[in-house]
Amino acid sequence: MVTASWTGEDAAEREFDFFISYARRDEVVARQIRDVLVANGFSVVIDLERLASGAEFLPWMEQAIGASERILVIATPNYFDPSSYTAHEYRLMFGRRGDPQGRVVPLILEECNAEMDSKPLLASVTPIRLVGMASSELERELVRRLTSPLTAEYPVPPQRVGDQVLHVDNARSRDCFTLGPLRTTWRLVEGDGQQPLTPQRVRVEVEPAFVELPDDMVPWYEEIRTEQEQRRARGLPHRWNGNSYAVSGLSIGRTPTDESPDLCLRLQQADYYTFLATQQLDRVLPDGTTPRSRYLDGIDPEDAPAFLSCSFGINVAVVTSDNHLVVSRRSGRVGSLPGLWSSSANEALSRDLDSQGRTPPDLFRVARRGLEEELSIQQHECSMELMFFGIDVQLQQWGAGFLARLRTVTAAQLQERRSQGVPDRWEHDHHEFVPFTVKDVVGYLLREDRRDAWTPIAPALFYLALVRAYGKRAVTRDTRRVLRELELDSGTTVFTPTPTGEVR
Numbered sequence: 450m451v452t453a454s455w456t457g458e459d460a461a462e463r464e465f466d467f468f469i470s471y472a473r474r475d476e477v478v479a480r481q482i483r484d485v486l487v488a489n490g491f492s493v494v495i496d497l498e499r500l501a502s503g504a505e506f507l508p509w510m511e512q513a514i515g516a517s518e519r520i521l522v523i524a525t526p527n528y529f530d531p532s533s534y535t536a537h538e539y540r541l542m543f544g545r546r547g548d549p550q551g552r553v554v555p556l557i558l559e560e561c562n563a564e565m566d567s568k569p570l571l572a573s574v575t576p577i578r579l580v581g582m583a584s585s586e587l588e589r590e591l592v593r594r595l596t597s598p599l600t601a602e603y604p605v606p607p608q609r610v611g612d613q614v615l616h617v618d619n620a621r622s623r624d625c626f627t628l629g630p631l632r633t634t635w636r637l638v639e640g641d642g643q644q645p646l647t648p649q650r651v652r653v654e655v656e657p658a659f660v661e662l663p664d665d666m667v668p669w670y671e672e673i674r675t676e677q678e679q680r681r682a683r684g685l686p687h688r689w690n691g692n693s694y695a696v697s698g699l700s701i702g703r704t705p706t707d708e709s710p711d712l713c714l715r716l717q718q719a720d721y722y723t724f725l726a727t728q729q730l731d732r733v734l735p736d737g738t739t740p741r742s743r744y745l746d747g748i749d750p751e752d753a754p755a756f757l758s759c760s761f762g763i764n765v766a767v768v769t770s771d772n773h774l775v776v777s778r779r780s781g782r783v784g785s786l787p788g789l790w791s792s793s794a795n796e797a798l799s800r801d802l803d804s805q806g807r808t809p810p811d812l813f814r815v816a817r818r819g820l821e822e823e824l825s826i827q828q829h830e831c832s833m834e835l836m837f838f839g840i841d842v843q844l845q846q847w848g849a850g851f852l853a854r855l856r857t858v859t860a861a862q863l864q865e866r867r868s869q870g871v872p873d874r875w876e877h878d879h880h881e882f883v884p885f886t887v888k889d890v891v892g893y894l895l896r897e898d899r900r901d902a903w904t905p906i907a908p909a910l911f912y913l914a915l916v917r918a919y920g921k922r923a924v925t926r927d928t929r930r931v932l933r934e935l936e937l938d939s940g941t942t943v944f945t946p947t948p949t950g951e952v953r
Contacts, residue, residue, distance in 0.1 A: 466491040466926065467595075468517035470538045472527040478558060479523055485588050486595075490922050514541050518926055519595075524555040524576065556591070595925075625842060626909040629932045631895055634844070635905040638751065639701050639710055640837030642913030643921050650704075651835065652713045653809040659718040660695045660756040662726065665734050669726040677722070688721065692800035694810070695719040696847045697755040699838060712838070716809070717755050718800065724759040728785070728844065750842040760785075760797060762848040763815045764906050766914040767793035767824065767831075773860040773882040774890055774911060775824070779904070780878040785846075791904040793853075794819040795876070816851045822872040824863060831855045836913050841905040850910045852917050887915055887927035895935060 467486055471479040479495065486493050494513050514520060522528065528535055555576035577594045579587050626635045640646055662670060673688075680687035694716040702711040730741040745753055767775040775793035779786055796819035803810035803818070816833060820826040831853045840847050855863070860882040867880065883893045893899065894908050915924045 464492075465494045465513075465517045466519065466922070467493050468513050468520045469493060469495040469523065470520055470528075470535065471495075471523035472525065472530065472535055474527040474530075475523050475525055475558075478525075481584075482521065482523065482556065482591070485591060489592050490920075491595075510538060511541050514538070518552070518929065520553045522553060522555045524557050524561055525559040526561050529561065554595070626912070628891070628908055628912060628928070629895060629935070631900055631903075631908055633903070633905050633908055634842050635839055635909050636750065636842055637837050637839045637909060637913075638699060639712060639839075640835075640850070640913070641921070642836050642916030644709075645834040645836060645917070646710060646712065646838075648811075648813055648835075650709060650711050651812065653716065653812065654713060655694070655716045655718070655804070655809045656697060657718070660723060660759065662723065662756055665736070666726060666740065669729060669732070670722055673722045673725050688725070690720050690722045693719050693721055693724060693759065694761055694798045694800060695723075695755045696758040696761050699751065699847075714761075714812075714838075716761070716798070719756075719759040723756065727757050727759055730757075730845065745845065750840050750845060753845055757845050758847055760846040760848075762795050762797050762846065762906070763812060763819055763851065764792035764795045764848055764910050765816050765819060765833075765851045765853050766910050767820070767826070767853045767855065767863075768885050768914070768918070769860045769863055769882070770855045770857050771859040772885045774885045774914070775860075775863065776881045776883055776893070776907075776911075777823075777877040778879040778881075780876060785844075786904050788902075789904045789907075790899060790902050791877075791907045792850075792910050793880075794823040796822070812849055813851075816853070820853060823876060825866045825871045826853070826855065826858065826863075830858055834917065836917055837909070839906065839909065843905065846905075848906050850906065850913060852914045885915075885918070887919065887924050888931055890915055891928050891931045892935075895931075 469479055469483060483493050483495050494517055496510075496513075557576045557578045557580055560580060577591065579590060582590060624636055626633045626637060674690065677687045677690070695718070696714070697717050698715045700713040700715070702713075703709065704711055727740065730745070731739050733739055734743070740757060744757055769775065776790060777793055778790050779788060796815050798810050798815060800810075803815050812835065813833060816835075817828050820831065821828075834852050835849060836852055837850045838847070839850070858866075864880070864882070883889055890911055894903070894911060912924070912928075
């Protein structure tokens with residue numbers, strides 16, 4: 450239900466996305482904020498009528514605040530003026546269990562630092578700054594921030610991949626995907642799950658040149674080549690130097706009619722040993738620097754040189770016909786991120802398999818190749834949508850995220866297929882099936898035995914799959930509920946979907 454004013458007669462039965470708290474002198478801007486939220490599908494409760502004060506007004510206010518997911522405070526100097534009668538709302542919004550963290554969101558529309566300091570509880574909450582923004586910019590920023598997963602109330606822990614603690618400078622970790630206490634090094638460059646990126650709007654161009662390593666990194670390449678040839682000669686497990694691609698850039702434009710994204714992925718030729726050599730980002734070079742300090746620190750990850758971006762991975766979130774999400778664990782034999790939990794299926798772009806060096810690779814075909822090789826899913830058995838492009842700012846690895854919905858294949862049937870053999874069992878050694886609901890998937894992502902065991906892309910991939918399936922508003926709302934329950938349980942995960950791969 451979307452409403453401009455509300456009597457509060459049936460508060461127990463109604464639930465709203467936002468309650469707007471404001472001073473009467475800011476009524477015009479409060480209406481504007483209300484209109485922006487309503488236009489984007491949110492339900493809003495706001496007092497735009499001069500209700501009677503005293504006994505009639507206070508119960509209404511308490512019910513309205515209690516029936517709202519979040520409370521937006523229009524923070525201007527007017528709000529803190531004693532004559533504005535906002536003190537009652539202030540006491541009510543900070544007097545309920547679970548507040549203020551996660552529910553109260555100050556919208557800073559005018560500078561009011563001194564006034565905020567006079568309200569310590571309000572000053573302790575992370576605000577959304579909208580000072581000096583034009584109307585269109587304000588609307589975009591407001592909607593973007595209010596539809597982000599809940600993160601502000603959790604302390605920022607060290608970022609990890611498995612047992613490794615990552616040290617990522619602030620410039621490179623900007624805007625990386627977060628989900629409550631779960632921090633990743635994955636930055637979404639384009640796409641948020643709400644609208645698919647269609648094949649007609651995604652072009653791939655391949656530059657004929659092979660990436661060139663700096664002279665002092667060439668010996669690293671030769672070390673890898675020599676070692677792998679020796680291992681092969683002795684009959685030991687070894688890594689094949691497949692032909693691959695490096696990313697030289699991703700250009701993003703907008704169509705003039707509906708501002709849909711128009712993307713061009715630019716690639717150069719590379720190989721797997723170049724990838725392995727350049728993944729040694731913290732190895733010391735002869736001059737005392739490292740590839741990270743010399744080429745990456747202080748620059749935007751999207752502007753890094755191509756020879757350090759020798760990977761583009763296609764990652765697919767698979768949802769079965771009986772609504773289970775497939776989660777895979779990378780085997781200990783793979784060269785990158787072994788043993789971590791990851792997407793349902795993933796493939797790196799291959800010059801040998803995906804283009805034969807003559808035509809640019811088709812990202813959708815690569816995704817379908819991954820499903821067929823790793824899960825024995827044929828093209829006609831699923832729908833496929835491209836949701837996003839992104840980059841791991843720690844490892845400098847690019848990728849794209851797809852959602853595949855199986856038409857008739859259930860989780861049990863998919864498990865049976867893998868037991869009968871698949872073309873590529875080498876990359877993943879275990880699969881689990883999680884009910885594809887916000888409650889179950891978010892709870893699974895935040896399990897204590899999973900939280901630090903994800904590949905960088907996996908949490909963003911699975912979260913945006915939920916957004917694509919259920920809508921951003923519903924996923925944001927339900928995610929906040931899950932996070933609040935987890936917080937009230939002292940951080941113990943209370944949702945434990947099937948932990949062993951069994952389907953129930």
